[in-house]
Amino acid sequence: MTPDSISQLLDPLNEAQREAVQHVDGPMLILAGPGSGKTRVVTHRIAYLIAQGVPSHCILALTFTNKAAQEMRLRLDGLAPQHRVWTGTFHKFCARTLRIHAPLVGLAENFTIYDTGDSKKVVKQAIQNCEVDLRHHSPDSFVNHISNLKNKGVTAEEFVPRPGHALEAIIGKVFPEYQKLLRLANGVDFDDLLLHCVELFRNSPELRQTFDEKYAYFMVDEYQDTNLAQYQLIRLLNHSIQNLAVTGDPDQSIYGWRGATLKNILGFEHDYPNVKIVRLEQNYRSTKSILRVADQLIENNLKRKHKRLHSENEEGKPVRLVAYPTPQDEAIDIADSIALAIQKGGRRPRDFAIFYRTNALSRSLEHSLRLAGVPYQVVNGHEFYQRREIKDLVAYLHLLNNPRDNVAFERIVNVPPRKIGKVTLGRIRSFAEDNRLSMLEAARSCDSISAISKVPNAKIKQFVLMMDRLSEIRSVEVETIIKAILDETAYRDWLTDDGSEEGHERAGNVDELVVAAQEFDSEHPEDGGLERYLEQAALVSDTDVWESTADFVSLMTMHAAKGLEFPCVYIVGLEDGLLPHERSSNDDEEIEEERRLFFVAITRTQEELQISRAMSRFRRGSYWPTIASRFLMELPRQSMAVFEPSSSEVNSDILDEIDPWLHGGVDDKIVDDSLAAGIPEDLDISFDPAMFESPESLTRGLKDRQKLPSFTPRIFTGAEFADQQEKLRSTVRVHPNAFRIGMQVEHLDYGIGTIVMLSGKAAKKTATVDFSDLGKKRFRLAFCNLQIVDE
DNA sequence: ATTCGCAAAGTTTTT
């Protein structure tokens, strides 16, 4: 490599970044504040290593999400074409490793990766087998407990219940039974992927050695979010050669509830005494006013290493802090602001993101964005694979790939109905258990099960024969397999038989699965196949499905926002019980994690940030008054644009006293019951200007305090509102429900095509259109500009 | 064996 290309790698960096990039051998800890160019440093360092003669296949880079891995790969392709660096998530790395060496930990290569729902089923079975009394505990609590244990690196054999601890005593029975059932089914849960991998390297020192040497250069991203199992894995792969570089930021640790432990990053210096530490503290992302807010907030955490974020960016607009009367007001105002900024402010939809603590908060935001005609995407990736019909079909695939998969077997043996009921199933199950068979094997030899009578016996045989026929084609393309399953089972007809709309919707989702499989097949001509398909289906994360290039406003949880950045950000629902969440309010450590979560959300912002709360919130079936989040009191409010609620929006004088934000902020207290009385979420009106007071009243609290940089909240009233609505209407968009299968439609870019399938509903309603020459394309009907071609 | 209906319970974040 030429000196020229080396300087290309180093020139765009600041001093600290350059120091990190040029570090070659030995352990390194990169403490990277938000927006400090971490990804750039990591990718440039890898390119630098390659330039120094390190073979690229000796480099292993583990990230937190597939998305981050993909991003890294993309940048690397630009910096070091034809590199062979292995990038991916911990879970994926472990899955791949286990596939090759499964027998060493008592698994077969074709093991199934169970998602949380599947694990829950296994836990339930385990509870039943143990015949324990679970009146006081839900299966969910067992799943969580077991997962927590695993995250701490405690295996079923090692677990010893504390004496006198009732729940732990039960877990002491259920946990081993659960593991036994998993093993019988040749399945693993998410945590097992890591644990089995650790076990693998512990059991086989030669293999460990091989990996250690093969991946001489090892990088780990988001080190503050690693748990004990991941830590152990890292240590095992860094035993002989300690060229480990980790990046992280203790202030951004937000996965403690999943077993992540700050000890890993805080103890790094202890683990590797000769460590090189690089601090990246200059922020290139956010304006000064945003950083000030973030900095002041995180200062309230006691358990942290002090760090001051600094930046040479502009001061920027003040951060807005707004209290809305209702969640609807919050949603409508945000949607309108975004719509206006797109129309007049030169912004694009993809410049915006809205963050919330819980997924449930997305509903009203979606509703308002739809009304405002703003295209948006909600980032939650598992949704599709969680649907019943999809899970059913995927279960068929699992059973084909791993015939021992009892969870899959139980799920689909009678779906569609084959007259194999609970009783018969129970008989198969106990026969399987008595003879150490998988349920499919047991079903195969159902002649030997005397308790099963003639009719069910025949039905079972039919099922087994069908699976045999399908099994013959299990190594062809995934699309073909799914189609064959649909053929054999008449699954689609079963869905649509009743003629209900729901049935057709589900059938549409089934069709979408076929298209997705088709896409997978064409994207993976070499490394495809059933097993890989199932693996990626199991390991997709929420952020992975986020389309960064698509022109949508992004809605996501604060957790999903990690690692992303947007010019304009809205953070909603800053209310006590939501943030900090009521389930996290137990001790200081949890509160600090919630604060870090808020910190992460704030620091995603590049230019404009609004933080808001509503004075009432819909919970448990009705509207309840809210209390401001304690975190709001920790912000530098004197340098922010604060929009307080006007007096008529205050819920009650009782709350006024509790609510720290309101306390002393409002003079005349008027009780207004109507606010808490409840406004239907589906209210059909687009927006009633009367719901807002005049802009003056909203800014009143502000004027009373002090003069702030000019910033007037934009609120549409009367004519202006009508004007805006008219503008929205001028792009005539056909209503999503107006489309039918078989219709001719016209698209601006693709021309005329025929709708071949419809799926999803409301904002997610999707049409697949066949443009003969150009192939099939899929559209979100609520956003695309598809016109119906008149006959 | 399946379906329907009612009651109760539970509501975070995710690989």
Added chain:
DNA sequence: CTTTGCGAAT
């Protein structure tokens, strides 16, 4: 409000 689970009826 939702989802889930259980029990009774068909």
